[in-house]
Amino acid sequence: MSSKLIRLIGKSAPAALVAALFATAALPVAAQEIELKLSHFLPAGHGMHRDWFVPWGEELAKRTNGKVKLTVFPAGSAFGNPARQLEQATSGVVDIAHGLRGVPAGRFNRMGIIEFPFLVETANAASRTLWEMYPKHFAGEFPDTVKVLGLHAHNAGLIHTGAKQVKTMDDLKGLRIRSPSPQINAMLQQLGATPVGLPPGEVYENLQRGVIDGAVFPWDPINSFRLFEVTKFHLDARSYTASFYFVMNKRKYDSLPADVKKAIDDTTGAALTERFGDWWNQWDAPGLEAASKKGNAMSSLSAEERVRWRDALKPTTEKLLTDLEGQGVKDARAIFAEMQQRIAKYEGAKK
Structure with missing residues (x-):
């Protein structure tokens, strides 16, 4: 506060006001949130x-x-x-x-x-x-x-269905399955299902109404979106993320x-x-727990069926890589190979 301003305040203001102004001037400026x-x-x-x-x-x-x-x-x-x-x-x-x-x-x-x-x-x-x-x-x-x-x-996700249990590739044929991406669309199509693109928040209603037959998800949305209420069967396919x-x-x-x-x-x-x-x-744990408490059926791919799925999906991977190259991702195969190497470092070599 300048000495000139102080003199002006001192002549025209009560002593209490002058003291308050001095006190305010002396306070540090608080950090703005x-x-x-x-x-x-x-x-x-x-x-x-x-x-x-x-x-x-x-x-x-x-x-x-x-x-x-x-x-x-x-x-x-x-x-x-x-x-x-x-x-x-x-x-x-x-x-x-x-x-x-x-x-x-x-x-x-x-x-x-x-x-x-x-x-x-x-x-x-x-x-x-x-x-x-x-x-x-x-x-x-x-x-x-x-x-x-x-x-x-x-974590690699599951296939969750309402009216029909899926244990094999043949069981998927004709089912309308919610999918989050083109890569998973291609996988489902190769396996005989019809992929349907939906945000997670719209899956419950569409399953309830029979617009779709199932969805691919890890376990966690089964609880957070309460999908255990509208599904009965859960196949631990571990085939996608x-x-x-x-x-x-x-x-x-x-x-x-x-x-x-x-x-x-x-x-x-x-x-x-x-x-x-x-x-x-x-x-993931609460989704598995909620589905189990409801009495839903759990299953996993058998070793033989898993090999069958992997073999059936090799052309899908090849087509996805070719499509990416056509879209200008010239190093798609190099990226894929590097991912395989890094993942193997963390998970061990795939059987």
Whole structure:
């Protein structure tokens, strides 16, 4: 406060007001809270929301001495549309978004090779492979308006059906099965089923109404979307996965103070990737438990049937690679081979 202003105040203001002004001037300026908005397409009861997003916000607040407040918008919110996650982050409608790679179709084709039939069985191997290969092979697929915080995939999934149990390839023929991506579409078609593209949140109603006969999912959505109520049979096929991205608006990231950037960097990327294996195992458990309690029938592919499926799907893998090459992904086969090598490192050689 200038001496001239002080003299003016002193002549015209009561002593109490002058004292209050001095006291106010002496107070430090409080650090302004930084709100970060995160959107995803899963219900608030899902493990990702409960075990990842909410605790991550608490961790960011802790590491920045309360400077950061993370607000999470799940499915059912204004920002919960699975097809809009990437655009919401690129446009700055939200600051951070988590989305399913295959929704909408035709996006991140290089990354989508991880979803080829019988390539990977565990979330740990898939997620580590994706992140290790990201800088060289996948970074160019993402717009430069976002910073990629993580990539991951779920444990190899199951085939869940309502009225008809599936144990063999022949059982799949003619069934309408919900699928999350073109890669899984191709797998189902080769096995004799009819794939139907649907976001996870629309599966319950379509199963209930008989629009579809089943769906491919890992165990965790069976609980979080309550699909155990509209399915009766579960085949542990372990023949596919689906992958996800976790991104942040680049302009927002660049605008943050150094300590906030460091908090984000230290809790994403490689550090985040290490957690997906244990997380997915944890998230899958309630789905299996819910279906078991309901009395649903569980089965696995026999060793002979598994070999039959793998052999039947070899042409599918070849066609997927050829199609990618035709779309300009000239190194599709090299990416696929590198994925096989990295996955084998984490899972052991495939039998």
